[in-house]
Amino acid sequence: MNPAVTDLGELVGREYKEGFVTDIEADTLPPGLDEDVIRFLSAKKDEPDFVLEWRLDAFRRWQNMKQPNWAQVKHAPIDFQAISYYSAPKSDADRPKSLDEIDPKLLETYDKLGIPLEEQKALAGIAVDAVFDSVSVATTFKDKLAKIGVIFCPLSEALANHPDLVRQYLGSVVPSADNFYAALNSAVFTEGSFVYIPKGVRCPMELSTYFRINALNTGQFERTLIIADEGSYVSYLEGCTAPMRDENQLHAAVVELVALKDAQIKYSTVQNWYPGDEEGRGGIYNFVTKRGVCRGDNAKISWTQVETGSAITWKYPSVLLEGDSSVGEFYSVALTNHCQQADTGTKMVHIGRNTSSTIISKGISAGRGQNAYRGLVKVLKGAENARNYSQCDSLLMGDRCGAHTFPYLEVKNPTATVEHEATTSKIGEDQLFYCRQRGLSEEDAVSLIVNGFCKEVFRELPMEFAVEAQKLLSISLEGAVG
Amino acid sequence: MLKISKLTVTVDGKTILNGLDLEVGPGEVHAIMGPNGSGKSTLANVIAGREGYQVTGGSVSFLGQDLLSLAPEKRAREGVFLAFQYPVEIPGVANVYLLKEAVNATRQHRGEEKLDAMDFLKLVREKLKLLQMKEEFLYRSVNEGFSGGEKKRNEIFQMAMLEPRLAVLDETDSGLDIDALKVVAGGVNALRSPDRSVILVTHYQRLLDYIVPDRVHVLAGGRIVRSGDKRLALELEAQGYGWVESDPSAVSAA
Numbered sequence: 124m125n126p127a128v129t130d131l132g133e134l135v136g137r138e139y140k141e142g143f144v145t146d147i148e149a150d151t152l153p154p155g156l157d158e159d160v161i162r163f164l165s166a167k168k169d170e171p172d173f174v175l176e177w178r179l180d181a182f183r184r185w186q187n188m189k190q191p192n193w194a195q196v197k198h199a200p201i202d203f204q205a206i207s208y209y210s211a212p213k214s215d216a217d218r219p220k221s222l223d224e225i226d227p228k229l230l231e232t233y234d235k236l237g238i239p240l241e242e243q244k245a246l247a248g249i250a251v252d253a254v255f256d257s258v259s260v261a262t263t264f265k266d267k268l269a270k271i272g273v274i275f276c277p278l279s280e281a282l283a284n285h286p287d288l289v290r291q292y293l294g295s296v297v298p299s300a301d302n303f304y305a306a307l308n309s310a311v312f313t314e315g316s317f318v319y320i321p322k323g324v325r326c327p328m329e330l331s332t333y334f335r336i337n338a339l340n341t342g343q344f345e346r347t348l349i350i351a352d353e354g355s356y357v358s359y360l361e362g363c364t365a366p367m368r369d370e371n372q373l374h375a376a377v378v379e380l381v382a383l384k385d386a387q388i389k390y391s392t393v394q395n396w397y398p399g400d401e402e403g404r405g406g407i408y409n410f411v412t413k414r415g416v417c418r419g420d421n422a423k424i425s426w427t428q429v430e431t432g433s434a435i436t437w438k439y440p441s442v443l444l445e446g447d448s449s450v451g452e453f454y455s456v457a458l459t460n461h462c463q464q465a466d467t468g469t470k471m472v473h474i475g476r477n478t479s480s481t482i483i484s485k486g487i488s489a490g491r492g493q494n495a496y497r498g499l500v501k502v503l504k505g506a507e508n509a510r511n512y513s514q515c516d517s518l519l520m521g522d523r524c525g526a527h528t529f530p531y532l533e534v535k536n537p538t539a540t541v542e543h544e545a546t547t548s549k550i551g552e553d554q555l556f557y558c559r560q561r562g563l564s565e566e567d568a569v570s571l572i573v574n575g576f577c578k579e580v581f582r583e584l585p586m587e588f589a590v591e592a593q594k595l596l597s598i599s600l601e602g603a604v605g
Numbered sequence: 606m607l608k609i610s611k612l613t614v615t616v617d618g619k620t621i622l623n624g625l626d627l628e629v630g631p632g633e634v635h636a637i638m639g640p641n642g643s644g645k646s647t648l649a650n651v652i653a654g655r656e657g658y659q660v661t662g663g664s665v666s667f668l669g670q671d672l673l674s675l676a677p678e679k680r681a682r683e684g685v686f687l688a689f690q691y692p693v694e695i696p697g698v699a700n701v702y703l704l705k706e707a708v709n710a711t712r713q714h715r716g717e718e719k720l721d722a723m724d725f726l727k728l729v730r731e732k733l734k735l736l737q738m739k740e741e742f743l744y745r746s747v748n749e750g751f752s753g754g755e756k757k758r759n760e761i762f763q764m765a766m767l768e769p770r771l772a773v774l775d776e777t778d779s780g781l782d783i784d785a786l787k788v789v790a791g792g793v794n795a796l797r798s799p800d801r802s803v804i805l806v807t808h809y810q811r812l813l814d815y816i817v818p819d820r821v822h823v824l825a826g827g828r829i830v831r832s833g834d835k836r837l838a839l840e841l842e843a844q845g846y847g848w849v850e851s852d853p854s855a856v857s858a859a
C-alpha cells in the first residue's frame with residue numbers, strides 16, 4: 124500500500140474488525156483434504172446448498188486430475204494433504220509485536236517505496252490499532268457505490284445476499300474442473316471479491332481489493348467474480364505494490380470476468396508476493412486461472428499485469444471473444460530475478476465475427492531467473508475477420524537467466540489476420556555506459572532502461588499504479604547487475 | 606583542468622595509445638585530429654571511463670584528482686561530459702526523462718536541491734532554443750529513430766543542459782550538414798567560458814572554422830605527434846595525414 128494509491132488505500136487496518144473474519148471463531152483445521160473438510164468450510168460460511176454441491180463435485184473431479192507439468196517451471200511435487208485448508212485469522216497474540224520482529228529486507232523495501240510507518244506495520248502483519256481515520260471514507264465509498272447499484276463485496280457475502288446472481292455466473296467462465304488448480308480452488312475457495320456493475324453504469328472509481336474488508340489477509344484460494352452488465356464499465360485493481368508478509372506457500376486463485384454487450388472490464392494486477400531469497404529458498408507458488416468472456420457484441424476485456432513476485436508464477440489471463448466485434452487485450456510485464464520462474468501468457472479465443480485481440484508481453488530475466496511466454500491465439504471457424512496482434516519482447520540481464528517464447532496459433536477461418544512479433548535483447552553495455560556517462564548510477568541506469576522496455580504496458584495501468592510499478596521494478600532488479 | 610601523462614591503453618592486447626601526453630587548461634578548446642583508427646575515440650572513452658580499455662600505464666588527472674580511479678557516473682557528476690560518436694538508442698525512455706535524471710544526479714552530487722518541474726522546464730526551453738530544437742523532441746525516446754544529425758544535436762543539447770567542466774566531443778561534426786554544423790557550433794561556443802574546457806575530436810578541419818580552437822594536436826601512432834595553433838589544422842587539410850606520419854621532424858617536434 125502506498126500513498127499514491129489514493130486515500131482509500133488507507134482503509135487497511137480497521138476494516139478488518141468489521142469484515143467476515145470476525146464471525147468465525149478462532150480455530151484451524153489440521154492439514155489434509157477430504158469431503159468433510161469441504162463440508163466444514165461451506166458450513167463455516169453458511170453457504171447455500173448449491174455451493175456445497177458445486178464444491179464437492181469439483182473435489183471429486185480434482186481427485187482424478189494430475190498436477191500439470193507442461194509449464195516451463197520446476198518444483199517438487201506439492202503435497203496437498205500437508206496443507207491446512209482453513210485457518211482462522213491470527214489473533215493479535217500470534218502476530219509480530221513490532222517491526223523488530225520483521226525481516227529487515229522487507230522493511231527496507233517498504234522504505235524505498237515510501238510507505239508510511241503505520242502502513243508498514245499493517246503490511247507486515249503487526250496488530251495495528253485504528254490508526255487511519257478511514258471508517259468514514261469506507262462508508263462514503265460504499266454509499267456512493269450502493270446508490271448507483273454497484274455491488275462490491277466479499278464473495279461469501281455475495282453468496283448470502285445475492286445467491287441467484289452468483290449462481291448464474293459462478294463457474295460460467297472457468298468451469299470447476301477446468302484444470303487441476305482451478306478444480307482445487309473450486310473445491311476449497313475461501314475468500315475473494317464479487318463485483319456487479321448494473322446496466323449502463325460507469326463505475327466512478329477504481330475498485331480495488333484494498334477497499335475491501337480484510338484486504339491484508341489474502342486467501343490462499345481466492346476466487347473473484349466480476350460481472351459488467353450491458354453498457355457498463357469497471358476498472359478493477361488487484362494486488363498491492365508493497366510485498367506482503369505471507370505464510371501460505373501455495374496460492375491457487377481463480378478470477379472470472381463476464382462482460383455483457385457493450386460492457387468493458389479493465390483488470391489490472393500488480394503481483395509482488397514473496398519471491399524467495401537469492402538462493403531460491405521459500406517464496407510463493409502462484410498458480411492462477413484468470414479468464415474473461417466477452418458475452419455480448421462490442422464487449423471489451425483488458426488484462427494488464429505486472430508480475431514481479433512469487434517464486435513460481437503460472438498464469439494465463441485469457442479472453443473468450445464470443446460477441447461480435449468484441450475486443451480482448453493482454454498487457455504483461457513479468458520479471459524474474461534470482462531463482463524465480465515465470466510461465467505466463469494469455470489465450471485469446473476468437474469466436475464471434477470481427478473480433479480483435481492485442482497481446483503485448485514483456486519478459487525480463489535477471490540473475491538465474493527463467494521467464495516463459497506461452498500464448499495461444501485461436502480463431503474458430505465462425506470468427507470472420509478476426510484480427511490479432513501479438514508482440515513478445517524479452518530482455519535478458521546477465522547470462523545465467525533464460526527467456527522462452529511459446530506462441531501457439533490455431534486458425535480455422537481463412538479471413539483471419541494474425542501478426543506475431545518477437546524480440547530478445549540483452550540490456551546493452553553501451554546503453555548502460557551512455558546513462559552512466561550522464562551521471563546515472565548503474566542501478567538507476569538499469570531501471571531506466573527496463574522501464575523504457577515496459578512502457579507500452581505501464582501506460583495501460585492506472586496512473587498511480589504505474590508509478591508504483593516502476594518503483595517496484597527497480598527494487599526487484601536490485602543487485603541484478605554489477 | 607586536465608592533465609594526461611604517458612597514457613598507454615590496450616584493447617584486447619593491442620596497444621592503441623602509447624605514452625600519450627596532453628594538457629588542457631581551464632577555458633581552453635583543444636582539437637584532436639588524426640586518421641581513422643588512430644585512437645581518438647579510445648582517448649575519449651578512456652577519459653569517460655568506458656569498460657573494455659586497459660590502461661597499462663600513465664595517469665589522467667582532472668581538477669587535481671585521479672580520474673581513472675572514478676566510476677563513469679562519478680566522472681560525469683564531477684563535470685566530465687562525452688558527446689558520443691555513436692549515441693545509443695534507448696527505446697521507451699523519453700529524452701526529457703533521461704535529462705532530468707542526469708541533471709538531478711549532478712545537482713545532488715554537488716549538494717544542490719533537485720530542480721522542480723517548473724525550473725527544469727525553464728532550463729530545458731532555454732537550451733532547446735539555443736540549439737534550435739522543437740519541444741516535441743523532448744518526448745521522443747532517447748535517440749530512437751533520430752537521424753544522424755539529430756543524434757549529434759541531441760548530444761550537444763544534453764551538454765548544454767549539464768554544463769560540464771570538461772566536454773569531450775567525439776566527431777560531433779560528422780553527419781551534420783552545414784546548417785546543422787553552424788547550430789551545433791553555436792551551441793558549443795555559447796558554452797565557452799573561462800572555467801570550462803573542450804576537447805574536439807574530429808578529422809575534418811571544417812568544424813574548426815566555426816569553433817576556433819586554442820590548440821590543435823595530431824594523434825598518430827598512439828601519441829600526440831604534433832601540436833600547434835589553428836593553422837596546423839589548415840596545414841593538415843592541405844597536406845593530408847600522410848605528411849605527419851611520414852615526416853620524422855613532425856614526430857620529434859611533438
Ligand SMILES: Nc1ncnc2c1ncn2[C@@H]1O[C@H](COP(=O)(O)OP(=O)(O)O)[C@@H](O)[C@H]1O
Nearest residue numbers: 616617621640641642643644645646647648657
Ligand atoms: N572496443 C574495441 N574492441 C576492439 N578494438 C577496438 C575497440 N575500440 C577501438 N578498437 C581499435 O582501436 C583502434 C583505435 O580505434 P578508435 O579509438 O575508435 O580510433 P578513431 O576514433 O581514431 O577512429 C582501432 O584499430 C580500433 O579497431
Ligand SMILES: [Mg+2]
Nearest residue numbers: 645646690776
Ligand atoms: Mg572515433
